[in-house]
Amino acid sequence: MRIVTVPRDGVPVTDARAVVSDPALGKSFAVQADVVVVGSGAGGSVVAYEMAKAGRKVLILESGRYQPSASFTEHLGDTMTQIYRDQAGQFNTTADVLFVEGTCVGGSTVIGGCVMQQPDDAVLQGWADNYGLKGLAPDKIQPTFDLLGEQLNVRVNEAHEINATAHKVIQGCERMGYSWKPVQRNVKRCALTGHCLAGCPSDRKMSALVTHLPWAAAYGARLFSDTHVTRVMIRNGRATGVEAVVRDPDTGNIVSNMRVDANVVVVAGGTVQTPLLLQRSQINDRSGQLGRNMAVQPFVQIMGKFKEPLYGFRGALVGVQVDEFQKSDGFLFVSGLAEPEQLMVQGEQGAGDEHMEYMKSYKYMAGINAFSLDEGSGSVEWTGDLINGSKEIKWNPSRREFDNITRSAGLAARIFFSAGAEKVWLPTFKKLEAKNVFELDDQLSQVDYGINGMYTYRINTFNSHGTARMGADPYQSVVSPDGEVFGVSGLYVADSSLIPEPMAYAPHWTVQVLAKYVADRIQARASSHFVS
Amino acid sequence: MSKTTHTPAFMAGLEPLSRRSVLRGLAVGSMAVTTGCSRLFGRKEAPEALEYKHLTEDEVRTVIKLTGILLPAEKHGLPSALNDVPTVKNVDTMVGQMPKQTRELLGLALWVFENRPMVSFKFRRFSKLDDDKARDYVLAMQEGAFFERGLTSTLKTLITVNYWRDSRTWPGLDYTGPVTETWGVRRLGNAPLPRV
Numbered sequence: 146m147r148i149v150t151v152p153r154d155g156v157p158v159t160d161a162r163a164v165v166s167d168p169a170l171g172k173s174f175a176v177q178a179d180v181v182v183v184g185s186g187a188g189g190s191v192v193a194y195e196m197a198k199a200g201r202k203v204l205i206l207e208s209g210r211y212q213p214s215a216s217f218t219e220h221l222g223d224t225m226t227q228i229y230r231d232q233a234g235q236f237n238t239t240a241d242v243l244f245v246e247g248t249c250v251g252g253s254t255v256i257g258g259c260v261m262q263q264p265d266d267a268v269l270q271g272w273a274d275n276y277g278l279k280g281l282a283p284d285k286i287q288p289t290f291d292l293l294g295e296q297l298n299v300r301v302n303e304a305h306e307i308n309a310t311a312h313k314v315i316q317g318c319e320r321m322g323y324s325w326k327p328v329q330r331n332v333k334r335c336a337l338t339g340h341c342l343a344g345c346p347s348d349r350k351m352s353a354l355v356t357h358l359p360w361a362a363a364y365g366a367r368l369f370s371d372t373h374v375t376r377v378m379i380r381n382g383r384a385t386g387v388e389a390v391v392r393d394p395d396t397g398n399i400v401s402n403m404r405v406d407a408n409v410v411v412v413a414g415g416t417v418q419t420p421l422l423l424q425r426s427q428i429n430d431r432s433g434q435l436g437r438n439m440a441v442q443p444f445v446q447i448m449g450k451f452k453e454p455l456y457g458f459r460g461a462l463v464g465v466q467v468d469e470f471q472k473s474d475g476f477l478f479v480s481g482l483a484e485p486e487q488l489m490v491q492g493e494q495g496a497g498d499e500h501m502e503y504m505k506s507y508k509y510m511a512g513i514n515a516f517s518l519d520e521g522s523g524s525v526e527w528t529g530d531l532i533n534g535s536k537e538i539k540w541n542p543s544r545r546e547f548d549n550i551t552r553s554a555g556l557a558a559r560i561f562f563s564a565g566a567e568k569v570w571l572p573t574f575k576k577l578e579a580k581n582v583f584e585l586d587d588q589l590s591q592v593d594y595g596i597n598g599m600y601t602y603r604i605n606t607f608n609s610h611g612t613a614r615m616g617a618d619p620y621q622s623v624v625s626p627d628g629e630v631f632g633v634s635g636l637y638v639a640d641s642s643l644i645p646e647p648m649a650y651a652p653h654w655t656v657q658v659l660a661k662y663v664a665d666r667i668q669a670r671a672s673s674h675f676v677s
Numbered sequence: 678m679s680k681t682t683h684t685p686a687f688m689a690g691l692e693p694l695s696r697r698s699v700l701r702g703l704a705v706g707s708m709a710v711t712t713g714c715s716r717l718f719g720r721k722e723a724p725e726a727l728e729y730k731h732l733t734e735d736e737v738r739t740v741i742k743l744t745g746i747l748l749p750a751e752k753h754g755l756p757s758a759l760n761d762v763p764t765v766k767n768v769d770t771m772v773g774q775m776p777k778q779t780r781e782l783l784g785l786a787l788w789v790f791e792n793r794p795m796v797s798f799k800f801r802r803f804s805k806l807d808d809d810k811a812r813d814y815v816l817a818m819q820e821g822a823f824f825e826r827g828l829t830s831t832l833k834t835l836i837t838v839n840y841w842r843d844s845r846t847w848p849g850l851d852y853t854g855p856v857t858e859t860w861g862v863r864r865l866g867n868a869p870l871p872r873v
Contacts, residue, residue: 154866215864219855222842231776240782241827296871336862338855346857348865359867458852485841485852489834496815496833497746501753504841507850535778574826576819600823603830 151363156354158211158250161371164391164401173402178204178367179675180667181387181407183374183422186252187653188640188660189413190353190361191293195664196411197364201675204367204405205358206387208418209248210394211370212255214354217344221484224343229256233490235417237523237538239597241574242441242604243490244417244538250370251354252415254653257607258341258463259330259350260479261299262650263290265472276645277617278626280662289658297351299654302327302464306335310457310511311464311480313449317560323469328479330463331653341462342483370394372403375531377410377426377636384410384636390532399532408674409667413640413660417525420612420642421536423623424527429632435613435623439523440647441540442608444516445554445572446481446491449561454508457482467513467560475518475649476553478560482512492603493576503570513560515553516608519546521647525612542598550602551589558585574600610644610652615659627670628663635674639663727766731773736784738804739791740765744836746811755849758840767839783835786828793818793825 164170179201182193189205197203212228225233228249235244247253266283273282280286293299307315307327318325331351341350348355362368374389386406390399412419420436428435463481470476485507488494494503523540542550558569562582569585571577573592579585592601615638616622619631624643630636639660641652648655667674729737744765748758758764772780791803794814803811818829840846847854856862 149870151867151870154864219857220842220844222838225838226771226774231779232771232774234775234779239827240831298868333865333868336857336860338857338860338862340855340857346864347862348867351868355865355867360870363870454851456851485847485850486838489838489841493819493830494833494837496819497749497812498752500747500837501749501755504850505753507852535776574823574830595823600827600830 149363151359154215155213156211156250156358156368157362159367159369160211161391161393161400164369170401175404175406176204178202178405178407180204180409180411181206181405182411182413183387184252184413184415184418184640185250185358185368186247186353186413186415186640187254187656188415189411190251190254190357191657191660192411192413192639192664193366194357194361194364195661196667197361197366199668202365203361204407205361205369206372206374206389206405207250207252207368207370208373209250209252209370211250212344214344214346214348217346219338219340219343219346221340221343221486224256225486228344235538237540239541239599241600242443242540242606244441244609245605245607246415246417250368251352251358253607254352255344255354256342257352257653258479258481259332260463260466260651261294261297261329261331261654263654264648264650268648268650272645276615276622278615278645280626286658286662289661290654293654293657293661297331297356297654297657298333299329299331301329302461306337306461307464308337308339308457308460309455310482313451313455313457313511313564313566314465314467314478314480314513314560317562317564318467318469320563321560323467323560325465325467325469328463328466330461332461335461337460339458339460339462340484342487369403374422375425377412377422377428379426379428379633379636382632383634386410409635409637411637411639411663411667413638416609416612416641417536417538419638419640420525421527423613423630425531425534428630428636430623431631432620432623434621436525438521438611438614438646439525439540439609440519440521440611440644441523441606442516442610442647442649443519443542443546443550443604443606444514445550445602445604447513447515447554447557447561447572448488448492448570449511449513449558449564449566450506450509450568450570451511451564451566452509455511456508457511458484458507470556471649474552475549476556477516477649477651478553478557479514479516480512481514482510490603490605492570492572493574495576511561511564511566513557515550515557516649517546517549517553518647518649519549521611523609542602542604544594544598547594547598547601550604551592554602555585555589558582572603574603608652610641610648611646613638613642614645615643616645627666628659629666637663637667727763729766729769732769733784735791736787737765737769739787740768740836742804742806742811743790743815743832744840746808746815747833747836748840750840750846753849756843756845762840762843762845764836764840764843767842768835771835771839786831790818790828790832
């Protein structure tokens with residue numbers, strides 16, 4: 146009988162420093178594995194665990210650095226510099242939409258707000274009917290949601306996890322007659338620090354750092370950080386491994402070149418990074434859909450100022466959601482007010498004395514994040530050579546998407562006014578605020594769509610999906626219903642890029658379910674991939 | 678008709694000095710006094726004296742000026758954005774870690790922001806404007822065309838994030854900052870292996 150022991154703390158990681166100091170590796174080295182997983186976030190960690198548990202020799206490659214949870218400082222500014230993609234500066238080509246993404250061991254699961262939502266049955270049934278994804282029909286996939294929910298300790302917020310910000314949202318909803326409910330989160334005994342976005346130093350957030358990665362390691366999976374995969378090696382229509390460079394995370398200098406020979410390659414870099422890698426690898430994309438159909442689920446944050454000090458940044462970051470409009474309009478509202486630094490990307494805070502007064506209102510503020518459903522018309526493209534090329538993320542709101550954002554911002558503002566807000570700051574590049582509902586519409590009407598909606602709303606996205614969509618038709622989809630890239634045997638995708646169409650739900654839980662589903666499909670086809 | 682001016686005897690010798698020369702002299706004098714005072718009272722290094730590794734000299738001038746305009750923190754009982762909190766140095770560090778493409782865009786943005794006032798402020802660069810005019814310029818840019826709004830918001834975000842990230846600014850907001858250690862929250866470590 147095999148004894149499997151999970152490390153008490155942390156994850157065994159080979160980082161750039163270890164590579165440099167290991168004479169056996171040197172400037173160039175090769176490794177063999179059954180399965181190489183690119184990316185260690187929500188999708189990659191689950192696949193790695195499942196494959197390692199099944200007895201496969203698994204290697205995980207993560208481009209970001211390893212930041213053990215014990216080293217988290219709860220300083221958002223420092224965290225953004227170290228483990229957010231491009232220091233929380235990953236933008237679209239017009240530099241007005243922020244794509245927030247973690248780039249570290251554990252990926253975005255480390256910096257997320259822990260909101261876990263399961264798409265409505267109608268959404269999953271739609272995927273089954275419209276894209277031939279029969280395995281994702283509600284009755285088939287529900288057990289996997291349940292399993293992952295148990296593994297990640299997903300549960301509904303209790304009363305003590307509803308902070309002052311959330312209470313204002315509840316108050317507003319009650320007066321407006323809107324339906325609300327506590328959110329479900331993947332947290333164990335939340336310490337109510339409010340620093341989710343800076344990583345959880347006490348390991349209460351069930352991120353990949355404390356769940357699937359150490360579990361995978363317990364089954365023998367090996368993890369390299371600081372390792373940027375440049376391309377997937379493909380021979381005769383079959384994936385044979387990957388090429389990568391190991392970079393010093395502080396200087397960016399390449400310290401070693403790496404080659405991994407593997408029977409199966411699983412790409413799990415997320416909505417932005419996965420299509421970039423597949424494009425660099427020049428896969429034969431018959432559908433022409435690789436990097437396209439990106440849904441961003443844009444969100445803006447509406448800030449309300451109340452008469453009494455709320456200290457709305459204390460307690461659990463996300464308390465409640467407003468579900469009144471989720472099915473009907475595709476709007477999702479969640480309460481939340483993070484650290485002071487985060488306010489800088491949410492609206493226009495004035496300059497000089499006005500800015501200082503705005504910041505001094507911090508303790509009187511509450512925030513609502515207003516997400517809206519988009520049309521999935523974004524794209525991601527790699528340009529230039531393998532090492533020094535660059536990405537282009539294209540998405541600007543269409544007129545309809547712009548109107549949706551305006552409407553969701555207006556609803557969120559009304560919730561705060563109903564809860565007694567003295568003032569609401571609107572999430573715009575131009576400084577706009579309203580002191581009552583009568584001013585609100587007038588202020589919102591000043592936000593002019595202009596050219597492609599550029600520099601109108603301060604839009605963020607944390608939930609983008611769909612750039613390598615899954616489906617049965619190889620001329621419409623990039624990835625088969627098994628998760629395998631059409632035309633390349635042994636090359637799988639297991640992340641948010643699989644999601645076939647825009648959805649109005651936080652995708653974290655779905656991504657982990659899809660990863661487990663893909664891992665099961667790989668196992669089901671083991672005889673065609675593995676010798677034994 | 679020419680106008681005759683009579684200079685008092687005690688001012689003899691000052692006539693050749695233009696107004697600009699007087700101002701320059703005043704500036705040099707006040708700089709000397711400031712330097713002396715700052716040494717006397719142990720003031721920290723002025724931002725101009727710090728070493729910046731990633732921003733160019735011109736960029737540093739623009740960032741310092743904009744920091745002063747955006748964040749008049751001392752007036753509001755908060756640590757100075759130029760002398761207490763190393764805002765500009767923080768910006769410099771962040772710039773050092775930017776991808777090449779982003780860095781190039783930022784350089785362009787700073788150049789445009791610095792030189793945009795040449796059109797409307799009599800060929801003066803932003804960093805050479807007096808504070809009132811510089812403030813007017815920033816506000817006008819914020820209300821301007823979409824690219825002006827974007828440019829201003831980007832630079833404002835860069836600077837203000839690098840001020841408010843400093844824990845010395847937080848007591849002024851009644852923001853407690855990190856609490857896990859203060860509260861003695863126990864670390865749970867890794868989750869146990871699932872049973873299934």
